[in-house]
Amino acid sequence: MRSVTIRNVPDEVHRAIRVRAAQQGRSIEAEMRDILESAVKPQGRIKLGSLLTEIGRKVKLTDEEFAIFESVRDNTPARVVSFE
Template sequence: MPSVTVRNVPDEVHRAIRVRAAQHGRSIEAEMRDILESAVKPQGRVKLGSMLAEIGRKVRLTEEEFAVFEGVRDKTPARAASFE
């Protein structure tokens, strides 16, 4: 797993993270991982596959109807791009 070093963190920011970590019962490092993950993976993001599956459940697709979609997908590998 990659590591990240953050330099020149202001004292008040470090103090606030230390307090927040204590409130959540974890280390400063674990708190920083949680903060970073929350920043780049917001909970309200739309996941296309999940959304389409939910639509399928709402309209009550049968197994046969769902199989039609499975057969449509082209599963051949993509060709490499040529820039010549």
């Protein structure tokens, strides 16, 4: 896991994080990890796989129909595109 150093954090921001961490029963470091994770991985985002699964459920695919998709899946590695 990577480490990050953040310099020049204003005192009022550090104090607010310390208070928030105490309210959550976490260390300041754990609170900062949670804040960063929440900022870059919002709760409401929809993942493509989840969306496709939901579509499959709505159209009520049978096991046989789903097996067709599995059987034609191409697992070969992608090739680099050349524009020359």
